[in-house]
Amino acid sequence: MTDLPPALETGNYLIDDEHRLLLGIMGNLRRVCVDPASLDSCRGCDHQRQNACEKEVVSQLGDLFAFILEHFSTEERIMRDALMSMTDKALCDAHIEDHAAIAQKVQEIVSRLDSEQTVRRIRELDTLLRRWVDNHIGLHDLMLVRWLNNEQGLVKAGQPG
Numbered sequence: 001m002t003d004l005p006p007a008l009e010t011g012n013y014l015i016d017d018e019h020r021l022l023l024g025i026m027g028n029l030r031r032v033c034v035d036p037a038s039l040d041s042c043r044g045c046d047h048q049r050q051n052a053c054e055k056e057v058v059s060q061l062g063d064l065f066a067f068i069l070e071h072f073s074t075e076e077r078i079m080r081d082a083l084m085s086m087t088d089k090a091l092c093d094a095h096i097e098d099h100a101a102i103a104q105k106v107q108e109i110v111s112r113l114d115s116e117q118t119v120r121r122i123r124e125l126d127t128l129l130r131r132w133v134d135n136h137i138g139l140h141d142l143m144l145v146r147w148l149n150n151e152q153g154l155v156k157a158g159q160p161g
């Protein structure tokens with residue numbers, strides 16, 4: 001599995017494993033195209049190649065979308081189980097809202113797929129997913145796990161003996 005940069009490790013095994021999976025998906029997506037960083041469009045590739053790339057991206061996006069829904073529901077279940085919204089509703093709501101925004105942006109890119117512009121969509125997805133990794137994981141997910149650890153500390157501290 002892809003390695004997670006130490007700064008993004010939350011310490012929660014389940015969440016960290018899923019984030020590793022996300023980095024793996026991003027790598028696979030970039031590998032679809034011969035030059036995802038600089039090609040302006042897919043017009044320089046022959047039709048067979050264009051079709052093959054589009055098909056591959058569509059298939060990977062199916063996996064990506066299933067992963068996103070699964071992963072967000074994992075984190076939101078953890079929040080619910082910990083009754084986080086009862087004590088830190090604002091923190092909880094902001095996190096859930098950001099999940100919805102990410103899912104919506106991915107869907108928006110998917111809706112603009114076009115076999116001559118696959119490389120652009122790959123780039124847009126890569127930028128979006130990188131932002132997710134840096135901003136969302138680095139902020140919301142880290143705060144969630146910090147909050148959970150704190151709560152557990154409080155529960156333990158409150159236990160007799």
Ligand SMILES: [Fe+2]
Nearest residue numbers: 071075137141
């Ligand atoms: Fe996450």
Ligand SMILES: [Fe+2]
Nearest residue numbers: 075136140141
């Ligand atoms: Fe999250």
